[in-house]
Amino acid sequence: MQLSTLQTLNSVRAARQAAVVVSDLSDGGSQVFPEGGPLPPMWEAAIGEALRSGRPRLAELGGRSLFFNVHMPPPRIVVIGAVHISQALARLAPVAGFDMAIIDPRTAFATVERFGGVELLADWPEDILPARPLDRYTALAALTHDPKIDDYPIRAALEAGCFYVGALGSRKTHAKRVERLSQAGVSAEETARIKAPIGLDIGASSPSEIAVAVLAEIIEALRRRDLTGQQGEAK
Amino acid sequence: MLNQPNVLDPLEIVETWHKEGRAVALATVIETWGSAPRPVGSHLAIDSDGNFQGSVSGGCVEGAVIAEAADVIASGVPKVLEFGVADETAWRVGLSCGGRIRVYVERIDG
Numbered sequence: 177m178q179l180s181t182l183q184t185l186n187s188v189r190a191a192r193q194a195a196v197v198v199s200d201l202s203d204g205g206s207q208v209f210p211e212g213g214p215l216p217p218m219w220e221a222a223i224g225e226a227l228r229s230g231r232p233r234l235a236e237l238g239g240r241s242l243f244f245n246v247h248m249p250p251p252r253i254v255v256i257g258a259v260h261i262s263q264a265l266a267r268l269a270p271v272a273g274f275d276m277a278i279i280d281p282r283t284a285f286a287t288v289e290r291f292g293g294v295e296l297l298a299d300w301p302e303d304i305l306p307a308r309p310l311d312r313y314t315a316l317a318a319l320t321h322d323p324k325i326d327d328y329p330i331r332a333a334l335e336a337g338c339f340y341v342g343a344l345g346s347r348k349t350h351a352k353r354v355e356r357l358s359q360a361g362v363s364a365e366e367t368a369r370i371k372a373p374i375g376l377d378i379g380a381s382s383p384s385e386i387a388v389a390v391l392a393e394i395i396e397a398l399r400r401r402d403l404t405g406q407q408g409e410a411k
Numbered sequence: 412m413l414n415q416p417n418v419l420d421p422l423e424i425v426e427t428w429h430k431e432g433r434a435v436a437l438a439t440v441i442e443t444w445g446s447a448p449r450p451v452g453s454h455l456a457i458d459s460d461g462n463f464q465g466s467v468s469g470g471c472v473e474g475a476v477i478a479e480a481a482d483v484i485a486s487g488v489p490k491v492l493e494f495g496v497a498d499e500t501a502w503r504v505g506l507s508c509g510g511r512i513r514v515y516v517e518r519i520d521g
Contacts, residue, residue, distance in 0.1 A: 177437060179521030182426050189422070201441070204489040204517055232452035234442055243441045243515060245452045 177206045184208045185247065192249040192311065196223045201241040219244075249313040250275060251339070251398055256301060256329045257320035258285035261344070264387035265317070266294040272391060274315075279304055281325065301329040315340035315394045317374065321349070327356060334366045340397035342371040342390060371397075421465030425456035429519050434459040436480040438516045440467050441491070445510035457516075459484045467514050468494070480516050489517040 177199070185208045188195045194211040198219060209215055215223050222235050222244055232245040253269050255262045258280035269276040277295040280286040286298035297304050305328075310316060316333035318326040321344055330353075333341045343353065350372040357367050375389030376396065421437070428435045438455040440447075448469035455465040455473065457480040467476055472494045483490055495511045 177517050177519055179426075179429055179519055182422065182429075182437075182519055186422055186426055199439075199515065199517070201489070201491060201515060206517075232441075243439070245439065 177204075181206055181208050184210075189247055189249070192313065194227055194249060195247045196226050197245045197247070198223070199243045199245065201243060249311070251313050251315065251394075252276060253315045253317060253394060254279065254310060254329070254333075256280065256316070256318040256326055257344075258282070258287075258291060258296065258298075259319050260383040261319055261386050261390070263290060264384040265390060266291055268387055268391050272395065274391075274394070279329070280320065301325065301332070305329060305332050310336035310338050312337045312339060314338050315397065316342070317390055317394070318343040319374070321345055323353065323356060327353070327360075330370065331357065331360070331362060334362065334369060339401050340371065340394050341369055342374040342393060344374050345372055347373065419464065421454040421456040424464040425454075425519055428456065428458050428462075434484045435519045436483050436516055437519060438467050438476050438480060438514050440512055441515045442513040443510060444512075447510040447512050449512075457484075468512060472512070472514075476514055476516065483516045483518050487518050487520065489515065491515050 185195060185197060188208065188210045196209045197206055198209065199206040209223055211227055218238060222237065226232065226244045226246045230246055230248055232243070235242050235244060250273070252275035253265070255265060255276065255278045258278050262278050266276060266278065277297060278286065278291060279297045279299070279301050281298065281300040283298045286296050288296065310333050314336070316329060316338050318330050320326050326343060330341060330343055343350065345353065353372070354367045358364065371393060374393070375386055376393045378389050378392070380386045380389040425435050425437050436457045438457060440449055440451050440453045443451055448471070449467055453465070453467055455463055455467045455476060457463045457477050459481060461477050463473065463477055466473060475494070476492060479490060479492055492514045493511065494514070
């Protein structure tokens with residue numbers, strides 16, 4: 177592989193774009209094709225299929241043995257709320273291979289002392305998300321309990337097709353949330369995608385245990401997402 | 412969201428190593444049959460001193476891949492390696508889990 181091909185691939189990956197690398201096993205040539213870019217007609221179908229399925233594969237095309245490798249953006253978690261659960265999640269998420277960022281406009285909560293080593297954005301989600309949009313490879317966990325802070329990013333995450341959207345709160349709190357979102361024009365199909373109460377039901381009690389339950393639910397959503405239709409869409 | 416390079420990412424590692432002037436190869440799992448420890452597309456970065464990052468199996472065949480990578484780094488000719496079930500009597504390198512994998516090894520040029 178040429179260094180320039182590798183550099184292109186790494187910069188595409190850093191920009192959180194999907195890409196397919198086509199390697200010719202006979203002559204060692206390889207080319208990188210970022211998602212949305214122009215494709216050679218002969219490989220268009222194979223590259224499109226690789227991007228849709230997320231699965232790399234070998235193929236014989238035009239008398240050549242080719243390997244189509246797929247690089248999807250690494251999943252990340254955006255947490256709304258610099259709370260106790262987020263502190264535990266900030267330690268666990270990198271271990272499981274996720275990038276993580278925390279957004280909370282309450283500067284008393286969002287302090288570097290409480291969240292060393294994780295990206296911390298002490299501002300309103302409304303002010304941050306337009307410049308750093310959520311995407312299909314992002315999980316959103318809304319953990320503040322406060323509709324003023326949580327509601328906007330939940331809507332943004334549903335619109336962006338985040339593979340996971342979870343919100344903290346009891347069933348009663350969540351029913352009120354669904355009512356607010358419905359009144360704001362969010363469809364029932366969309367609100368049904370919100371995982372609430374948040375986290376797998378493992379009887380979690382402490383903030384750390386709830387963080388484990390949330391992370392496990394995010395992993396489940398990532399690994400069991402529907403690959404046949406919209407990539408990244410949670411089932 | 413942190414823009415620091417991931418120290419465990421073989422594709423970033425292999426680029427960094429090349430920038431440092433090291434001769435490097437990239438190994439990629441291109442096909443698996445049966446029970447294989449690492450999925451198709453997995454990468455292993457190797458330099459000419461045998462340093463490596465990443466994996467193409469659960470540690471079963473990395474040693475052999477690294478040895479073959481030295482040839483690939485020297486010649487520049489890519490290779491496809493195949494590994495099957497470990498043969499205990501012959502101490503042959505293989506996969507103890509019973510699967511088979513094919514690994515493509517190529518030099519990074521430029």
